[in-house]
Amino acid sequence: MARKVRRKAAPAVPKPKKAKKPAAPRRRRGRPTKLSDQLFERAKKRMPGGVSSPVRSFRSVGGTPFFVKKAKGSVIVDADGNRYVDYVMSYGPLLFGHAPKAVLSAVRKALARGTSYGAPHRGEVELAERVCRLVPSMEKVRFVSSGTEAAMSAVRLARAATGRDLVLKFSGCYHGHADSFLVAAGSGVATLGIPGSPGVPSDLARATVTARYNDLASVEALFEAHRGKIAVLAVEPVAANMGVVLPKPGFLEGLRRIADREGALLLFDEVITGFRLAAGGAQEVYGVRPDLTCLGKILGGGLPVGAYGGRADLMAQVAPDGPVYQAGTLSGNPLAVAAGIAMLDSLRPEVYRQLEKTSAALEKGMRKVHEETGVSDRLTLNRIGSILTLFFNPGPIADFDDVKRSDGPAFTRWFHGLRKRGVFIAPAAFEAMFVSTAHTAKDLERTLAAHREALREAFTES
Numbered sequence: 001m002a003r004k005v006r007r008k009a010a011p012a013v014p015k016p017k018k019a020k021k022p023a024a025p026r027r028r029r030g031r032p033t034k035l036s037d038q039l040f041e042r043a044k045k046r047m048p049g050g051v052s053s054p055v056r057s058f059r060s061v062g063g064t065p066f067f068v069k070k071a072k073g074s075v076i077v078d079a080d081g082n083r084y085v086d087y088v089m090s091y092g093p094l095l096f097g098h099a100p101k102a103v104l105s106a107v108r109k110a111l112a113r114g115t116s117y118g119a120p121h122r123g124e125v126e127l128a129e130r131v132c133r134l135v136p137s138m139e140k141v142r143f144v145s146s147g148t149e150a151a152m153s154a155v156r157l158a159r160a161a162t163g164r165d166l167v168l169k170f171s172g173c174y175h176g177h178a179d180s181f182l183v184a185a186g187s188g189v190a191t192l193g194i195p196g197s198p199g200v201p202s203d204l205a206r207a208t209v210t211a212r213y214n215d216l217a218s219v220e221a222l223f224e225a226h227r228g229k230i231a232v233l234a235v236e237p238v239a240a241n242m243g244v245v246l247p248k249p250g251f252l253e254g255l256r257r258i259a260d261r262e263g264a265l266l267l268f269d270e271v272i273t274g275f276r277l278a279a280g281g282a283q284e285v286y287g288v289r290p291d292l293t294c295l296g297k298i299l300g301g302g303l304p305v306g307a308y309g310g311r312a313d314l315m316a317q318v319a320p321d322g323p324v325y326q327a328g329t330l331s332g333n334p335l336a337v338a339a340g341i342a343m344l345d346s347l348r349p350e351v352y353r354q355l356e357k358t359s360a361a362l363e364k365g366m367r368k369v370h371e372e373t374g375v376s377d378r379l380t381l382n383r384i385g386s387i388l389t390l391f392f393n394p395g396p397i398a399d400f401d402d403v404k405r406s407d408g409p410a411f412t413r414w415f416h417g418l419r420k421r422g423v424f425i426a427p428a429a430f431e432a433m434f435v436s437t438a439h440t441a442k443d444l445e446r447t448l449a450a451h452r453e454a455l456r457e458a459f460t461e462s
């Protein structure tokens with residue numbers, strides 16, 4: 001049994017040569033010949049848009065998504081055997097690339113002990129201890145199953161703890177799809193051009209007010225207008241869901257100061273930045289201590305995990321210690337927790353040195369291509385550590401309004417140009433590229449060669 005699982009969980013490293021196409025599927029008249037296209041046809045009949053999460057549908061760039069057969073390291077392989085250097089990395093969780101040994105082996109061991117208990121277990125304690133050690137502002141932590149749940153629960157706690165209703169967020173920031181956050185949101189919400197979402201009661205949408213990222217005056221103005229009513233300032237300390245947008249010096253410190261002055265709580269949504277920018281996340285890098293923090297993505301190493309935590313006095317209000325109810329059948333799931341422990345135990349300083357080295361080389365190579373192609377002044381590349389975004393407009397890009405000026409059609413041509421040359425980035429302009437420790441110098445070489453050609457196509461109007 002263990003053998004079989006092992007073989008399934010750890011596919012052989014795909015050969016460097018282009019994999020052979022699987023035996024031609026039986027053709028029916030009018031049926032697509034590619035397996036991915038066939039799967040997409042079937043998927044669309046039974047799943048909205050044929051996908052489990054909107055951005056995967058390629059809706060904003062056109063064409064049909066590929067369906068994944070397997071992935072290992074920096075490479076993802078589709079159902080038709082095409083191989084891609086992957087910069088989507090599951091939108092962030094895969095800091096060490098696909099299927100890293102430490103995580104597979106931890107999950108395999110956990111699997112043999114059962115998949116869910118409905119009772120506490122040692123793994124949760126060990127993961128909680130690690131999270132609180134790495135992120136000292138998190139004195140206590142509650143595990144959930146996604147970043148969405150983490151943000152949703154943190155806001156409930158903030159509202160309860162302050163006795164206030166309003167949530168302040170920043171346009172272009174994404175905090176998952178809980179109702180209170182589907183207002184001026186980034187990521188797929190921005191990609192599809194949805195201002196908010198139908199189905200969110202207007203009274204609830206009104207309880208979310210929106211400021212401009214990197215603009216403290218816009219925050220002050222909202223506090224002026226809603227004095228004593230704002231429970232929480234929720235922010236991605238480095239915005240990564242409108243593409244990567246860095247906080248200006250003083251921005252995060254300013255939010256801390258305003259929150260303290262106004263008796264509001266400061267919530268850092270570190271679902272992407274946590275364990276990625278540093279072992280202690282963006283709050284370690286920028287030296288600003290939030291009251292509450294949300295984690296996800298890397299914390300689960302590709303399995304469903306989220307967490308929220310912070311000041312012990314606040315967490316004391318969460319049930320069963322306090323009255324703020326929040327629960328989950330699969331929360332603290334033993335497989336996910338085992339993956340999380342393996343991830344966090346792999347976060348040594350050299351990991352961040354390597355990520356920085358690879359990512360800096362990628363940035364440098366891209367900039368060189370831009371200069372040689374003579375298009376530098378039409379592009380902006382934002383990067384911090386292992387997340388970066390290429391915007392198709394001149395910079396600087398400091399907020400969502402700047403982001404929205406990016407040339408969408410040029411991005412789309414660039415995306416398809418990369419894809420057909422075996423480089424996979426998110427099929428949406430408002431996302432980050434994720435570099436992992438599995439990306440090699442060879443991957444970068446291939447990426448930059450593809451980038452050079454794809455960029456020419458991007459700037460050739462068709």
Ligand SMILES: *Cc1c(COP(=O)(O)O)cnc(C)c1O
Pocket residue numbers: 145146147148149151174175176177236241269270271272296297306
């Ligand atoms: C991905 C993300 C979320 C939502 O996490 P899910 O696991 O997709 O629910 C929340 N906040 C940020 C900053 C994210 O990047």
